Amino acid sequence: FHTNYTRNEKFLLFKHYVAAGSVLLILGFCLSQEFDIAKRYIAIMSMSFSVVFAASPLVMILTVCRDKSVSALPFDMSLLVFINGFLWILFGILVQNDEAIYIPSILGLISGLLQIVCHMLYGNPIAQFKAMLQCENSVV
Numbered sequence: 001f002h003t004n005y006t007r008n009e010k011f012l013l014f015k016h017y018v019a020a021g022s023v024l025l026i027l028g029f030c031l032s033q034e035f036d037i038a039k040r041y042i043a044i045m046s047m048s049f050s051v052v053f054a055a056s057p058l059v060m061i062l063t064v065c066r067d068k069s070v071s072a073l074p075f076d077m078s079l080l081v082f083i084n085g086f087l088w089i090l091f092g093i094l095v096q097n098d099e100a101i102y103i104p105s106i107l108g109l110i111s112g113l114l115q116i117v118c119h120m121l122y123g124n125p126i127a128q129f130k131a132m133l134q135c136e137n138s139v140v
Contacts, residue, residue: 023045026041026045027042029041030042043100044100046100046104047100047103047104050104050105050107050108051104051107051108053108054081054084054085054104054107054108054111054112055107055108055111057073057074057077057078057081057111057115058111058114058115060072060073061073061114061115061118064118064122065118065122068122069122069123070118070119070122070123073115073118073119075119075123077115078112078115078116078118078119079112079116080112081108081111081112081115082108082109082112082113082115082116083112084105084108084112085105085106085107085108085109085110085111085112086105086109088101088102088104088105088108089102089105089106089109092105
C-alpha cells in the first residue's frame, strides 16, 4: 500500500536505501558491543519491526470505516496477522518465556482482531474465506 501513495519512485527508492542502511548500521553497532547489550538492541529493533508489520494494515481502517467497504483491506492478510500473533504469543510464553517475543505478538493479535472485526462489520468474511479457499484449490 505504501507505493500507492508515493508518486516519486526515486524518492521511494531512496527511503528504502536509507532504511536498509540504517538497519545495517545498527546491526554493525550491535556486533561491536558485548553480547548482552547487543541482544537487547536487536530485541528492541525486532520488536519495533514486528509492531510496524502487524499494524501497517491498520492505516486502511479509517478508509474502511469511512467507505463502509473492506475492499482496501485484504481478508487473508487480516486472518494471517491474527493467526501469526496468536502462535507467536504461545511460543513466546510457553517455549521461550521472552517478553521480546510475546509483547509485539499481543499487539499483532489485537491488530488482526481489529481487522477481522472490520470485515465482520463491513464485509462478508465467510464468503471472502470461501473465495480464498477456492482460489487456493484452483492453483493446485
